[in-house]
Amino acid sequence: MRIEHDFSLLQYNTFGMKAVARHFVEYSSIAELQQFLRSCSPDERVLQIGGGSNLLFTNPVFEGTVLHSAIQGMEVMEEDENTICLKVGAAVVWDDFVAFVVAQGWGGAENLSLIPGEVGASAIQNIGAYGVEAKDLIRNVYTIDRKNYSERVFENRECGYGYRSSIFKNSLKDQYIVTHVSYELKKHPVLNLSYGNISAAFEPGKEITLQKVRDHIIDIRQQKLPDPKVLGNAGSYFMNPVVSVALFEALKHDYPDIPSYPAGDGMKIPAAWLIQQTGWKGKSLGHAAVYEKQPLVLVNTGDAEAMDIIRLADAVICAVEEKFAIRLKPEVIYV
Numbered sequence: 001m002r003i004e005h006d007f008s009l010l011q012y013n014t015f016g017m018k019a020v021a022r023h024f025v026e027y028s029s030i031a032e033l034q035q036f037l038r039s040c041s042p043d044e045r046v047l048q049i050g051g052g053s054n055l056l057f058t059n060p061v062f063e064g065t066v067l068h069s070a071i072q073g074m075e076v077m078e079e080d081e082n083t084i085c086l087k088v089g090a091a092v093v094w095d096d097f098v099a100f101v102v103a104q105g106w107g108g109a110e111n112l113s114l115i116p117g118e119v120g121a122s123a124i125q126n127i128g129a130y131g132v133e134a135k136d137l138i139r140n141v142y143t144i145d146r147k148n149y150s151e152r153v154f155e156n157r158e159c160g161y162g163y164r165s166s167i168f169k170n171s172l173k174d175q176y177i178v179t180h181v182s183y184e185l186k187k188h189p190v191l192n193l194s195y196g197n198i199s200a201a202f203e204p205g206k207e208i209t210l211q212k213v214r215d216h217i218i219d220i221r222q223q224k225l226p227d228p229k230v231l232g233n234a235g236s237y238f239m240n241p242v243v244s245v246a247l248f249e250a251l252k253h254d255y256p257d258i259p260s261y262p263a264g265d266g267m268k269i270p271a272a273w274l275i276q277q278t279g280w281k282g283k284s285l286g287h288a289a290v291y292e293k294q295p296l297v298l299v300n301t302g303d304a305e306a307m308d309i310i311r312l313a314d315a316v317i318c319a320v321e322e323k324f325a326i327r328l329k330p331e332v333i334y335v
């Protein structure tokens with residue numbers, strides 16, 4: 001077990017906040033995690049993180065213990081003619097897992113290429129992109145209960161998955177630590193190219209491989225999204241709001257071009273479009289800016305403090321609410 005004190009979290013948050021953890025503990029096995037939890041005082045504030053790619057540290061010092069998994073490894077749990085089920089350690093970098101399965105010719109994860117972060121968080125966040133979500137692949141989530149240190153394995157259907165959401169972000173928030181996730185992949189993949197214009201990138205009649213899909217998605221993402229190593233950010237800052245059909249109809253009357261997708265009983269509107277209409281795209285406030293190529297992303301233009309990001313987010317939220325009567329909610333988690 002690695003234990004550090006007054007530990008810089010700069011490498012553990014993609015926004016590039018200069019936060020420090022009073023204590024930092026990295027465990028390499030379930031036994032080490034259980035040992036840490038047993039030794040922990042009930043009043044101790046403990047935050048489990050992955051790669052910190054969806055977090056905003058709002059204080060310069062986290063007064064507690066930041067926990068990080070170093071549980072690596074992939075093992076085959078089950079395999080038949082059509083599918084293979086892999087159990088993967090929470091600390092495996094998500095995109096390393098995607099690269100590996102694509103190289104094996106196992107389908108299902110390719111549309112989720114290049115999403116930052118680790119395997120553990122994929123099951124908490126239900127990461128998604130290009131018409132696919134982690135929930136489409138997850139079979140089981142292996143956890144440790146923070147209260148009694150026992151192991152519990154969740155079936156996919158028990159995880160309450162929804163848009164960027166799961167039971168672990170709602171009724172079971174902060175109660176379980178993910179140690180492994182198992183994913184089911186297809187040996188005879190059916191490609192999902194229906195989202196946006198992915199299919200337009202491929203010549204009709206030519207074979208489309210998993211690797212080609214992955215390469216194309218990496219290409220689009222690199223063009224559209226800022227690299228956190230260059231411009232600190234946490235991906236989409238806001239969720240896409242779902243509004244009632246009545247509100248949507250009223251908006252459509254005033255804005256005939258408003259994009260939308262049916263979502264349950266309501267309509268989902270791309271937050272990026274709403275922000276663009278307010279004129280905030282590309283604008284900055286203090287050391288934070290609305291990314292010029294994708295207004296859903298807020299960036300640290302250099303030396304930003306959390307307040308710079310929060311002030312800008314609030315300004316965007318107010319502008320959207322004033323214009324459309326829709327209140328955007330942050331997807332980024334404030335710590």
Ligand SMILES: Cc1cc2nc3c(=O)[nH]c(=O)nc-3n(C[C@H](O)[C@H](O)[C@H](O)COP(=O)(O)OP(=O)(O)OC[C@H]3O[C@@H](n4cnc5c(N)ncnc54)[C@H](O)[C@@H]3O)c2cc1C
Pocket residue numbers: 014047048049050051052053054055069090115116117118119120121122124125126127128129164176177178179225226227228233234235236333
């Ligand atoms: C440039 C960029 C692009 C992005 N694009 C996308 C995208 O296309 N789609 C998408 O869905 N997301 C996207 N994101 C957001 C981010 O990649 C995901 O939310 C990712 O799952 C976060 O993983 P992480 O390991 O960094 O988790 P962290 O940010 O460290 O943590 C996220 C949450 O998970 C919890 N957590 C982490 N690990 C564990 C564990 N082992 N056990 C229990 N709880 C845990 C944390 O407590 C926290 O609540 C993007 C981010 C960036 C910076």
